Structure formats: structure tokens, C-alpha cells
Amino acid sequence: MAEENLQRIRRISGTFRQLFNLFIITLPAATIIFWLCFNQLPQSFKNDLPVIVSQNLPLSSLLLAITVSAIPTGIILYAFIKLRNLFSLYHKGVIFSVANADCYRSLGYALIYWAFSKLAFVPLISIVLTAHNPPGQKSLVLSIGSADMANILIGSIVLLISWVMHEASLMEEERSFTV
Amino acid sequence: MQIIVNLDVMLAKRKMKSNHLAKRIGISEQNLSILKTGKAKALRFSTLSAICKELQCQPGDLLEYQD
Numbered sequence: 001m002a003e004e005n006l007q008r009i010r011r012i013s014g015t016f017r018q019l020f021n022l023f024i025i026t027l028p029a030a031t032i033i034f035w036l037c038f039n040q041l042p043q044s045f046k047n048d049l050p051v052i053v054s055q056n057l058p059l060s061s062l063l064l065a066i067t068v069s070a071i072p073t074g075i076i077l078y079a080f081i082k083l084r085n086l087f088s089l090y091h092k093g094v095i096f097s098v099a100n101a102d103c104y105r106s107l108g109y110a111l112i113y114w115a116f117s118k119l120a121f122v123p124l125i126s127i128v129l130t131a132h133n134p135p136g137q138k139s140l141v142l143s144i145g146s147a148d149m150a151n152i153l154i155g156s157i158v159l160l161i162s163w164v165m166h167e168a169s170l171m172e173e174e175r176s177f178t179v
Numbered sequence: 180m181q182i183i184v185n186l187d188v189m190l191a192k193r194k195m196k197s198n199h200l201a202k203r204i205g206i207s208e209q210n211l212s213i214l215k216t217g218k219a220k221a222l223r224f225s226t227l228s229a230i231c232k233e234l235q236c237q238p239g240d241l242l243e244y245q246d
Binding site for chain 1: 206210211213214218219220221222223226
């Protein structure tokens, strides 16, 4: 039964590994396409931005927006790479090793960095998107919410769990070399 | 500093093969190999006792401290 479960874990993890491989390719591409096609997109696509953009943006602003978006996107990409590595380990049948714990630690850091990256992203993107507005209509938005705090808290908890897992995997390694 | 396991020396002295010893003391050949190659991180008293009994030697004949 245990072997059957391990086979199932390996199979499902293999699917998730492929899924995250796909995300790793599509996420940066989608971000670049979003900003390059920004002027043609319907307003509903722009509702999540911190400022209202009602006019077309010049190419320089769009390129700057891609650069600024690279901050949170890069961190999400980093998390996706770590998740891909974690599922790759599970796919190989490595369930309880130091490498698994290291993946969880990286994910914990990614959650914390992501919260901080949003703190930097919102003011920067608001400057970029309103830089070509007439005087008096340029905006600098600062935002911190409960979601950011939750991300930092969850990231810290994941870090603590990864530390415990790291110690446990060392104990498991020692046990496996006890004769 | 490290502990050297002189199991292969004792096996040679007693003219006994590893797989035979593993079978006699009830551990896997893989575990005995871990012990022989010095990869072991710990050695149970029960295992040490069984090896000593089988090879008719003392723990000191099997384990050596090197600075």
C-alpha cells in the first residue's frame, strides 16, 4: 500500500513539475505581452493597477513598466522554479531529504520577498504609469495591506517548518547510516 | 579525529566473507558495507556485540581512534 501511495505521489508530482515548467516559460512571456499590448487591452484588464490609466502610454513607459514588473515577477518565477525542483524531487521518490527542506526554505523566503517587492512595485509602477500625465495628475501610490502582512507571516511560518524539516532530514540521514 | 572500523581486517583474519557475517548477525549486506567503508555515523551496541561474538574478538579489535 505504501509503495502504491509513493507511486501515486511520483505520478502526480511529475504532472505538477510539467505544469510549473510551463508556468516558468509563460509567466515572463505573459508579463511582457501584457505591457506591450497594454494600450490595446480593455479596461477590465487594468483594474488591478494601483492607478487609473485612461490614456495610451508611450513605448518608453511600457518598457519601464516591464522593468518594474520584473521585480515581483522575478520573485514569483523564483518560487515557481523552487516548486518545480520540489516536485522534481518528489517525482524521483525523494520525499524526506535536506534538498526538500531547502526547497521549502526558499519558498518561505520567496513569500517574504514577494510581500516586500509589492511594497516597492506599487509606488514605482504608479510613477511609471502617470509620468506622462499633465502636472497635477501624476501619482505616487504607497500601499500596505493585510495581505502583505499575511504573506510575511506565512513566509515566516514556512521558514520555521523548513528548519524543522531540515533537522528532521538530518536525523533521518543519521538513522539511515546507523548500523 | 575519527573512528576507523577495522572490520575488513578482522574478516580477513577470521577468513570470513562479509555476506556470511551479515547473514550470521542478521543485518543486511548493504548495512555491513556502510560499516566496512567507514560511512556509518553510529554503531548500535547490539550490532557491535553480535560482530564481536561472531568474529570472537573485542570491540577494540574492530574500532580504532585516529587523531
